[in-house]
Amino acid sequence: MFVEAIVMVPDDFLQVCLVNTGAGTPFISGLDLRPLKSKLYPQVTAAQGLTLVERINFGPTNESLIVRYPDDPHDRIWFTWVDTVTWAEISTTQTVQTIEEDLFQAPSAVLQTAITPRNVSGNILLTWSSKPTPMDPSPGYIFILHFAELQALPAKAVRELRINVNDKPWFNFDYTFAPVYSYDLPFYRSQPFQYSSYNLSIEATSNATLPPFINAAEVFTVFPTTNLGTDSQDVSAIMAIKAKYQVKKNWMGDPCAPKTMAWDRLTCSYGAVGSHPRITNLSLSSSGLNGDISSSFTNLMAVQYLDLSGNQLNGSIPSGLLKRIQDGSLDLRYGNNPNLCTGGNSCQLHAKKNSKLALYIAVPAVLLVVIVSGTILLICLLKPKKQDTKKGSMHNSITHHPMRRATSTATVRCNVLRAATSHTKELEKITDNFQRVLGRGGFGYVYDGSLEDGTQVAVKLRSHTSNQGVKEFLAEVLSFILLVVSGF
Numbered sequence: 001m002f003v004e005a006i007v008m009v010p011d012d013f014l015q016v017c018l019v020n021t022g023a024g025t026p027f028i029s030g031l032d033l034r035p036l037k038s039k040l041y042p043q044v045t046a047a048q049g050l051t052l053v054e055r056i057n058f059g060p061t062n063e064s065l066i067v068r069y070p071d072d073p074h075d076r077i078w079f080t081w082v083d084t085v086t087w088a089e090i091s092t093t094q095t096v097q098t099i100e101e102d103l104f105q106a107p108s109a110v111l112q113t114a115i116t117p118r119n120v121s122g123n124i125l126l127t128w129s130s131k132p133t134p135m136d137p138s139p140g141y142i143f144i145l146h147f148a149e150l151q152a153l154p155a156k157a158v159r160e161l162r163i164n165v166n167d168k169p170w171f172n173f174d175y176t177f178a179p180v181y182s183y184d185l186p187f188y189r190s191q192p193f194q195y196s197s198y199n200l201s202i203e204a205t206s207n208a209t210l211p212p213f214i215n216a217a218e219v220f221t222v223f224p225t226t227n228l229g230t231d232s233q234d235v236s237a238i239m240a241i242k243a244k245y246q247v248k249k250n251w252m253g254d255p256c257a258p259k260t261m262a263w264d265r266l267t268c269s270y271g272a273v274g275s276h277p278r279i280t281n282l283s284l285s286s287s288g289l290n291g292d293i294s295s296s297f298t299n300l301m302a303v304q305y306l307d308l309s310g311n312q313l314n315g316s317i318p319s320g321l322l323k324r325i326q327d328g329s330l331d332l333r334y335g336n337n338p339n340l341c342t343g344g345n346s347c348q349l350h351a352k353k354n355s356k357l358a359l360y361i362a363v364p365a366v367l368l369v370v371i372v373s374g375t376i377l378l379i380c381l382l383k384p385k386k387q388d389t390k391k392g393s394m395h396n397s398i399t400h401h402p403m404r405r406a407t408s409t410a411t412v413r414c415n416v417l418r419a420a421t422s423h424t425k426e427l428e429k430i431t432d433n434f435q436r437v438l439g440r441g442g443f444g445y446v447y448d449g450s451l452e453d454g455t456q457v458a459v460k461l462r463s464h465t466s467n468q469g470v471k472e473f474l475a476e477v478l479s480f481i482l483l484v485v486s487g488f
Contacts (some may be wrong), residue, residue, distance in 0.1 A: 005047035011232040015254035050141040050220035059113025088113040092150040111148045116213040124202040139221045146216040149179040160205040192222045231276040238298035245289045260372030278302035286310035308331040314339035
């Protein structure tokens with residue numbers, strides 16, 4: 001069997017979900033999608049879709065004949081229907097055209113045949129029975145009837161039709177029409193009928209000299225689509241997150257819809273009818289996430305609680321998340337990620353990378369430490385000479401003009417020492433575990449610290465995420481040494 005549905009897709013994606021309605025475990029063997037022109041089937045709206053009940057091609061005597069829409073190998077099939085005892089067949093080999101604003105595009109091969117009563121005074125009666133389901137106890141039905149005159153009528157011949165449903169006029173008022181030769185005239189209405197059974201009667205009016213006929217018919221049930229899928233931006237973001245971290249949870253179909261089948265460890269908000277659900281809570285704690293924090297988390301604009309704790313995340317927290325944390329719109333949990341930078345002013349870096357460098361700048365004296373491959377410390381100490389009080393202290397001079405030093409007022413001592421393996425701990429001790437940030441440059445953060453003798457220093461630590469290389473960093477260090485020694 002196959003099921004055909006026509007729906008309006010407001011976004012650039014479509015989620016198809018099969019649900020067990022009590023008839024057994026759902027399964028699917030194939031899925032075909034065919035885009036239709038937006039003007040086709042005007043009964044389909046953002047709030048309403050159509051499910052095919054039957055599509056009938058009246059008239060062919062060959063009951064095995066199946067006609068498909070042009071360039072449409074998989075769906076919109078027209079099945080033949082004829083009772084040669086009751087009905088006479090009308091046919092033509094001439095192409096049947098459609099009007100310029102044709103809303104249904106029935107194939108010409110379907111419209112080239114029709115049935116008519118053998119009794120000139122007879123009517124055409126089509127019957128359907130409503131089929132309620134637990135999910136739709138009172139289904140509505142849409143009927144689309146196709147009429148194309150296939151005979152060039154004599155001058156005095158009249159073909160005029162009237163259509164009733166359960167003995168009531170089709171449009172709730174008496175309406176008659178005359179089919180057009182070699183042109184399809186679709187007969188439909190936008191609102192569905194809702195009866196337990198249907199007797200659709202096609203009759204000739206009292207003015208007609210010819211019996212009624214019909215070429216083809218389509219029957220659909222109506223289903224609501226007001227339970228819209230998740231907001232498209234949220235879907236794009238969560239799909240990117242799923243792909244990046246290869247999430248193995250039960251994440252299939254639409255994240256929030258149907259409501260009873262929302263994704264695991266994800267909470268959605270459901271607003272007014274016609275509004276898209278939004279993802280508001282997301283818990284991915286202890287989910288085996290590796291790598292940096294995806295920027296796609298920032299695109300979940302409605303998320304108020306995000307738990308990323310207990311994973312192996314590294315790098316820095318995206319600025320978009322930091323901003324939302326600061327304005328109070330997001331509660332972010334990120335503990336137990338040992339390699340994660342925890343904010344713009346605090347980043348735990350490890351000494352595992354050989355390219356890591358550290359710079360100490362002391363005021364009033366200057367202590368410069370360069371760690372290259374973790375093996376050599378170059379320590380240069382610039383000490384001020386004493387001056388008499390009339391000229392002012394060197395301490396005051398350096399404090400206010402730190403770069404204006406003359407070599408005549410300073411001596412330089414450089415000692416090359418073997419680096420201790422505990423240099424990272426030494427840096428943490430000097431900076432009190434990098435507690436206070438003085439600023440930031442192209443190579444990383446500058447931290448406030450003090451030596452054992454109480455001398456205040458500024459510690460510049462090269463970040464492993466810096467875009468600047470080791471060579472550039474060393475060039476900056478050497479330039480600084482030359483400036484100090486030259487007394488600039």
